[in-house]
Structure formats: structure tokens, C-alpha cells
Amino acid sequence: MISVGIDIGSITVKCAVIKDNEILATSLDLTGFDVKKAWNKVFYDTINKANILEKQIDYIISTGYGRESVDIADKKITEITCHGAGAHFLDPRVRTVIDIGGQDSKAISLDKNGRILDFVMNDKCAAGTGRFLEVMARAMGVDLKEFGNLSLEAKDPVKISSLCTVFAESEVITMVSKGKKREDIIAGIHNSIASRTFSMANRLQISPPIMLTGGVAKNKGLVKALEKKFAQDIIVSPFAQLNGAIGAAYLAQNHKK
Amino acid sequence: MVEYKKAPIKAKDKMKQIMTNYFLDAYSAKDNGKKIAWITSGGPVEPLLAMDIIPIYPENHGAMIGASKMGQKLCSYAQGLGYPNDLCSYALADIACSKGEKGPIGQLPKPDLLICCNNICSTVVKWYEIQARYFDVPLFILDTPMCHTGFSYEIRSYVEQQFYELFLFLEHICKKKFNQERLQHIGMLSIQAQRLWQEILETTKHSPAPMSAFDAFFHLALIVTLRGTQVCVDYYKELLEEMHQRIEQGICAVPQEKFRILWDNLPIWYRTKWLSDKFAQKGVCLVADTYTSAWCSSLKYIDENNFLNPLSEAYTRIYLNQGIDIMADEIIKMIEKYMIHGFVMHSNRSCKPYSFGQYDIQNIIRAQTGIPILIIEADMLDETKFAEGQIESRIEAFVELLETRYEA
Numbered sequence: 097m098i099s100v101g102i103d104i105g106s107i108t109v110k111c112a113v114i115k116d117n118e119i120l121a122t123s124l125d126l127t128g129f130d131v132k133k134a135w136n137k138v139f140y141d142t143i144n145k146a147n148i149l150e151k152q153i154d155y156i157i158s159t160g161y162g163r164e165s166v167d168i169a170d171k172k173i174t175e176i177t178c179h180g181a182g183a184h185f186l187d188p189r190v191r192t193v194i195d196i197g198g199q200d201s202k203a204i205s206l207d208k209n210g211r212i213l214d215f216v217m218n219d220k221c222a223a224g225t226g227r228f229l230e231v232m233a234r235a236m237g238v239d240l241k242e243f244g245n246l247s248l249e250a251k252d253p254v255k256i257s258s259l260c261t262v263f264a265e266s267e268v269i270t271m272v273s274k275g276k277k278r279e280d281i282i283a284g285i286h287n288s289i290a291s292r293t294f295s296m297a298n299r300l301q302i303s304p305p306i307m308l309t310g311g312v313a314k315n316k317g318l319v320k321a322l323e324k325k326f327a328q329d330i331i332v333s334p335f336a337q338l339n340g341a342i343g344a345a346y347l348a349q350n351h352k353k
Numbered sequence: 354m355v356e357y358k359k360a361p362i363k364a365k366d367k368m369k370q371i372m373t374n375y376f377l378d379a380y381s382a383k384d385n386g387k388k389i390a391w392i393t394s395g396g397p398v399e400p401l402l403a404m405d406i407i408p409i410y411p412e413n414h415g416a417m418i419g420a421s422k423m424g425q426k427l428c429s430y431a432q433g434l435g436y437p438n439d440l441c442s443y444a445l446a447d448i449a450c451s452k453g454e455k456g457p458i459g460q461l462p463k464p465d466l467l468i469c470c471n472n473i474c475s476t477v478v479k480w481y482e483i484q485a486r487y488f489d490v491p492l493f494i495l496d497t498p499m500c501h502t503g504f505s506y507e508i509r510s511y512v513e514q515q516f517y518e519l520f521l522f523l524e525h526i527c528k529k530k531f532n533q534e535r536l537q538h539i540g541m542l543s544i545q546a547q548r549l550w551q552e553i554l555e556t557t558k559h560s561p562a563p564m565s566a567f568d569a570f571f572h573l574a575l576i577v578t579l580r581g582t583q584v585c586v587d588y589y590k591e592l593l594e595e596m597h598q599r600i601e602q603g604i605c606a607v608p609q610e611k612f613r614i615l616w617d618n619l620p621i622w623y624r625t626k627w628l629s630d631k632f633a634q635k636g637v638c639l640v641a642d643t644y645t646s647a648w649c650s651s652l653k654y655i656d657e658n659n660f661l662n663p664l665s666e667a668y669t670r671i672y673l674n675q676g677i678d679i680m681a682d683e684i685i686k687m688i689e690k691y692m693i694h695g696f697v698m699h700s701n702r703s704c705k706p707y708s709f710g711q712y713d714i715q716n717i718i719r720a721q722t723g724i725p726i727l728i729i730e731a732d733m734l735d736e737t738k739f740a741e742g743q744i745e746s747r748i749e750a751f752v753e754l755l756e757t758r759y760e761a
């Protein structure tokens with residue numbers, strides 16, 4: 097049984113191929129303006145990597161904001177259900193998934209079979225999302241990849257009080273000009289995302305263990321801030337951004353054309 | 354097996370006609386020597402009718418503005434005058450129209466007096482004060498204390514006293530004696546209409562439901578604007594009869610009804626069609642809501658033989674003027690009554706009293722019933738507060754959740 101999951105997010109397109117419950121290949125690329133072109137490229141890249149032919153695929157599920165544009169998909173499922181399924185597939189112990197994506201974040205609670213019990217999404221706002229981090233990194237002139245490690249060196253994290261991305265940006269610029277240490281500001285930014293994420297997720301009953309997914313899961317500083325806020329260890333998905341696509345491919349494993 | 358089918362509600366055209374006549378009457382009030390009162394949606398309309406005053410509801414007008422997708426334009430006009438973005442969009446749109454901006458029916462007929470009852474919110478007090486200054490007309494404010502846990506003797510006498518003041522106020526304006534007998538007669542008609550409205554809403558206990566909450570949002574206009582009149586009673590009799598026929602003939606709102614949903618808060622007026630289609634495509638029917646049922650929720654306090662007596666209680670103990678524990682209790686009763694699978698709460702930027710306690714209510718309902726609950730953020734009138742992509746995803750994910758929950 098070969099299945100494919102395609103996850104079209106606001107910033108990146110992701111694809112995963114699963115054969116008999118084993119991941120064969122994954123890839124991702126920027127979404128850009130032409131969504132159709134983007135997923136076509138990622139889709140063929142992935143099946144080439146997996147060394148399979150298109151006609152060998154039994155079932156395709158698309159997910160993410162752009163899921164409707166995938167005309168080759170046999171079924172379209174929301175990213176909530178797919179993220180839950182992906183986390184369950186990667187680690188069946190997981191009961192809460194926190195996904196911080198490019199323009200939204202969500203928390204999902206799962207039962208032991210990986211089924212969704214409940215979910216919440218962030219408000220219509222970029223605060224507490226990957227985009228927020230990008231804006232802050234730019235404001236500070238630091239490469240996003242450095243962000244996580246730098247914040248681990250913080251001694252005295254600053255407090256960012258503004259919830260709005262645009263206002264927080266000017267707050268950060270003010271702190272830079274006041275001569276606050278770079279690592280302290282970055283740690284403050286991570287704390288601000290962590291507390292936003294916590295108050296969102298707290299609307300659910302959070303059961304351990306928690307898995308963090310989405311592009312920002314690679315950011316060690318943020319993981320640390322989240323662990324502190326949630327007062328527990330957090331499992332970081334080994335596939336970070338690919339979790340939704342893997343979940344879609346995994347759900348597709350149970351379908352026959 | 355019965356073959357279920359969908360068909361429009363026939364009475365609809367008649368209702369449009371009734372509403373047109375109502376507005377025509379209001380526009381020609383001056384020529385007929387009648388006065389116009391603007392009144393809040395939860396305000397006591399029966400005393401006005403007893404004095405032959407035509408009541409006009411800016412909030413009902415607000416709903417029409419929303420349904421005609423004119424909300425955004427009018428709200429931003431009022432914001433341009435200096436009113437804040439956070440102000441209730443009904444107030445914003447009404448202020449904009451009063452200043453000469455055009456709504457779906459042009460402008461409302463100008464008021465001779467204003468009646469404001471704060472049983473729905475405190476916003477209306479400031480809103481009506483602004484309008485009283487602008488139109489330079491007298492304003493009566495009926496102050497109904499919040500009933501956090503119940504009703505009391507003190508509240509009753511405090512509100513009752515104000516009713517007598519209201520009668521004097523109306524006598525003064527109309528320059529004639531207040532007619533208590535007429536009030537009793539109008540009160541009876543009002544109660545009859547509320548009973549009928551309740552019966553109509555309760556026909557959706559049947560599965561599949563003969564109509565949906567989206568239909569109720571439309572047919573609500575009469576109980577708001579014309580309760581206390583014979584026209585209203587006759588119309589609802591006809592509508593109720595039609596609902597019974599629909600049930601018999603297998604006509605319903607969503608023929609493939611799989612899930613029955615309860616809706617909380619005001620409708621998203623400019624998106625009712627979009628939402629109704631979105632839900633129906635997935636076999637979901639909004640069978641009931643806390644909003645339209647608010648217009649019959651105080652029936653339990655009413656005494657038919659003496660309408661005046663419990664008037665203060667009926668107008669004070671309305672849905673929005675109570676503590677959240679009481680609200681949650683009412684919601685739980687509805688969940689049982691309508692065999693609800695899921696609860697969708699509209700967190701409405703405009704309406705603070707309705708939206709403020711929603712997360713607590715959500716927790717109470719979840720703990721006591723275990724049904725899935727979805728909160729979507731929007732505004733009843735202002736389209737800029739509606740994010741289609743996000744709301745669509747949430748609704749679809751919610752339906753997937755219902756599927757795994759109930760179809761496993």
C-alpha cells in the first residue's frame with residue numbers, strides 16, 4: 097500500500113510518501129505565488145526520491161490551506177486532523193500536539209488511537225506564529241537559524257509586553273537602541289510566543305506528553321521557553337514541518353481507491 | 354423509507370410583505386398623526402403599542418444592513434466620525450445612517466422619542482444618549498439590574514416603579530391617558546406570539562429538522578418588531594402550520610442531516626448563506642440557537658391574566674441579563690431538547706455581553722455534556738472581522754471531529 101500526503105501551507109508545500117506504514121521519502125519547498133506549480137514540483141520530487149511511479153500510488157490526501165487546489169488528491173482533510181494523525185504515527189504516546197506554523201498556531205488533543213478530541217487555533221493574528229519570529233529576526237538583523245541558540249545564552253530575558261507583531265517589532269527596536277543584550281531580547285521574544293501558545297493551548301485539557309510540530313520546532317530556544325511555560329518536557333517532532341504531510345499520508349494508508 | 358427533500362419556506366414572501374407594510378406605515382406616521390419611537394431590541398414595546406406609537410428597532414435595521422452586506426461601509430463611516438472600532442457595529446451603522454449615509458432602506462424614519470432598556474447591554478445607553486442629543490428628542494432609560502443568580506424583591510419593585518414612570522412619560526408625550534386595558538389586550542397578543550414562536554422553534558426537535566436556525570434568523574424579525582399585534586400572531590400561526598406540514602411531507606433544511614448543531618450568539622449576517630451552505634454540504638444542520646430563542650425565554654415569568662404584574666420580571670430576566678451559570682443551564686437544556694451533537698459559538702467582536710463569558714460557558718458545557726465545541730471569531734456586521742480561510746478550516750476540522758466522534 098503506497099500513499100501520499102501533500103500539505104500546502106501559507107509559506108511551504110510539504111509532501112510525504114508512505115509504504116506499508118514506513119516513510120519512504122519527504123520533501124518541501126516554498127509555496128510562492130503559483131500553488132499548483134509548487135505542489136506539482138514537490139510531489140514529483142518526493143516520488144522520485146521514493147523511487148516509485150505515479151501509477152503505483154494507491155491513495156493521495158491533501159491538507160493545509162491550499163488543499164483544494166490539489167486536483168490529484170482522492171480526499172481533502174484539514175490540517176488539524178492530519179497534524180493529529182502525523183503526531184500519533186510518529187509517536188503513539190502523544191496526547192497533545194502543538195503546531196506552530198507560518199501564519200497560525202494550533203493545539204490539538206488526541207485520544208490513544210490518535211483521534212482528535214478537541215482543538216484550538218490562534219486568533220486572527222500573527223503573534224505567536226512562525227511569521228512573528230521571522231519579523232523579529234529581521235528587526236534584529238539576526239539570521240533566524242541563529243535565533244534559538246543565541247537565546248540559550250540569555251542571562252536576563254527582557255519582557256515583551258505587546259501582543260501585536262507590529263507593535264512588538266517597535267518594542268524590540270527600542271530595546272536594541274537602549275543597548276539591551278541581543279540574547280536577552282531574543283529570549284524575551286521566545287517567552288512571549290511561549291506564553292501566547294500556553295494561553296491558547298490552555299483552553300484545552302492538556303494531557304502529556306506534548307509534541308511540538310511546525311517549522312519552529314527546530315528552534316531550541318523556543319522549545320526551552322515552552323517547556324518552562326508548560327512545566328513539562330516537550331517531544332520535538334523529528335519531522336517538524338513535515339508532520340501534516342506525514343499525517344495525511346498515514347491517514348491515506350487506511351483507504352483503498 | 355421516507356424520501357427527504359429540501360424546499361423553500363412558503364410563508365417567507367408573506368413576511369417580506371408584512372415588513373414592507375410595517376415600514377410604509379412608519380414612513381407615513383407623520384401624515385397620520387402617529388409618533389415614532391426607536392427602541393432597543395429587548396425593550397418593552399407593549400406600552401408603546403398601547404399608546405399607538407410605532408416602534409422602530411435600530412438593531413433590526415442593523416440586521417438588514419448586515420444581510421445586505423453594507424455593514425463594513427457604514428461602520429467605517431462612523432469610525433471616520435471618531436467612534437472607535439471596538440464599538441458595537443449595530444451602533445456604528447445606526448449612527449452612520451442617522452448622519453445621512455444610506456442603508457438598505459435608505460434611512461429609518463426619524464424618532465419622536467427613544468426608549469432604551471439596558472437588559473441587553475450597556476452600550477445601548479450611550480448609543481441612545483448620542484441619538485437623543487442628535488435628534489433632540491426625549492429619551493427614556495429603563496434600568497434592569499443584572500440578575501447574576503436569580504431575581505429579588507428589590508429588583509422587582511425597582512423595575513416596576515420605572516414601568517409606571519414609563520407610562521407617565523408616554524402620557525406626557527402623547528398628551529393622552531395611558532390605557533391599561535389596551536395594554537392588557539396587547540400583552541395577550543404578545544404572549545400568544547411568543548408562544549407560537551417557541552412552538553415554531555421547537556419543531557426542529559424533529560430529525561431531520563423542518564427548518565434551520567438560519568431560517569429562524571430570518572423569521573425572527575416579526576417577533577422583534579411586531580409582537581403585540583394581530584398580524585404577528587396570524588403570521589406565526591401560518592408558519593407553524595407550514596412547519597407541521599413540512600414534517601409530514603418530509604421537507605427539511607438539510608436532507609442528509611447527520612449532525613445537529615446548536616449556535617450561540619448573533620448570526621454573522623453577511624455570511625448566513627455561506628455558512629448555511631458550508632454546513633449543509635457536510636450534512637450538518639444548525640437546528641437551534643440561543644439568540645432567536647431569547648424572544649420566548651421569559652415566557653415562564655409571564656402571567657396571562659395580569660400582564661402588567663410580571664412585566665418587570667419578564668424584561669429583566671432575559672437571557673443576556675443573567676449570570677453565566679444560568680446561561681449555561683439554559684444551553685444544556687437546549688442540548689438535551691434538540692439532541693445536539695456539537696456546539697458552535699460565535700465570538701462576536703461587537704457584542705461583549707454575549708461573547709465575554711463564552712470560554713467559561715464552554716468549559717461548563719464541556720464538563721457537563723462532553724459534546725465538541727467550536728469557537729469562531731467574527732462580527733455580526735463588520736466583514737473586516739471575518740477571515741474566511743480560517744473559519745472554513747475550523748468548521749471543516751470540527752466536522753471531521755464530529756465524524757470521528759460519532760461515526761466510529
Ligand code: SF4
Nearest residue numbers: 441473474476704705
Ligand atoms: S452590544 Fe450586543 S446586545 Fe448591545 S446592541 Fe450591540 S449586539 Fe446588541
